[in-house]
Amino acid sequence: DGGITQSPKYLFRKEGQNVTLSCEQNLNHDAMYWYRQDPGQGLRLIYYSQIVNDFQKGDIAEGYSVSREKKESFPLTVTSAQKNPTAFYLCASSIDLWRNYEQYFGPGTRLTVT
Amino acid sequence: DQQVKQNSPSLSVQEGRISILNCDYTNSMFDYFLWYKKYPAEGPTFLISISSIKDKNEDGRFTVFLNKSAKHLSLHIVPSQPGDSAVYFCAADQGGKLIFGQGTELSVKP
Numbered sequence: 427d428g429g430i431t432q433s434p435k436y437l438f439r440k441e442g443q444n445v446t447l448s449c450e451q452n453l454n455h456d457a458m459y460w461y462r463q464d465p466g467q468g469l470r471l472i473y474y475s476q477i478v479n480d481f482q483k484g485d486i487a488e489g490y491s492v493s494r495e496k497k498e499s500f501p502l503t504v505t506s507a508q509k510n511p512t513a514f515y516l517c518a519s520s521i522d523l524w525r526n527y528e529q530y531f532g533p534g535t536r537l538t539v540t
Numbered sequence: 541d542q543q544v545k546q547n548s549p550s551l552s553v554q555e556g557r558i559s560i561l562n563c564d565y566t567n568s569m570f571d572y573f574l575w576y577k578k579y580p581a582e583g584p585t586f587l588i589s590i591s592s593i594k595d596k597n598e599d600g601r602f603t604v605f606l607n608k609s610a611k612h613l614s615l616h617i618v619p620s621q622p623g624d625s626a627v628y629f630c631a632a633d634q635g636g637k638l639i640f641g642q643g644t645e646l647s648v649k650p
């Protein structure tokens with residue numbers, strides 16, 4: 427079955443620690459994305475990647491970092507510089523960036539930082 | 541500045557009736573729009589999309605209408621079913637990146 431997996435579903439960290447959220451897809455999609463969702467708000471774009479070894483900042487990239495060493499994988503690191511890291515994080519992929527294809531989403535990771 | 545707005549945070553509808561979810565946008569350059577459905581603690585799932593060259597797209601019980609002059613789109617669900625209860629997001633495609641509205645929580649009561 428093709429799809430996007432995110433692990434873990436729930437993650438707890440102490441303030442000041444970096445944490446990495448995993449995202450893997452076996453859809454053979456070129457483009458991948460990271461969003462965060464906060465209560466009462468829509469999804470906001472953190473980073474996106476068009477192809478391997480390339481990624482671009484989204485609207486709220488501060489305090490986050492990503493890598494795209496493999497087509498299937500797009501991990502997101504939430505650093506201690508991110509002021510409000512507690513949120514629901516969603517990874518998505520699409521066939522490519524430049525045509526109007528829908529994005530497919532993973533199940534999400536809820537990160538709680540105390 | 542919010543480029544895609546869903547001004548109704550919630551909507552309650554009786555089973556079997558029509559649900560109408562609304563979405564407004566500010567950027568006239570947007571040419572492709574999508575609706576997603578999201579259950580709590582899950583990722584959004586794609587529902588239906590519409591290109592700006594059309595004013596209507598239908599898929600089963602779901603129809604999306606686009607009024608370009610008003611910069612407004614709406615999602616109609618008819619007949620509504622309890623399983624339709626979820627948060628619905630509209631999104632506009634901006635060069636491959638999606639700009640999402642805040643979402644509308646639909647509750648369909650039996």
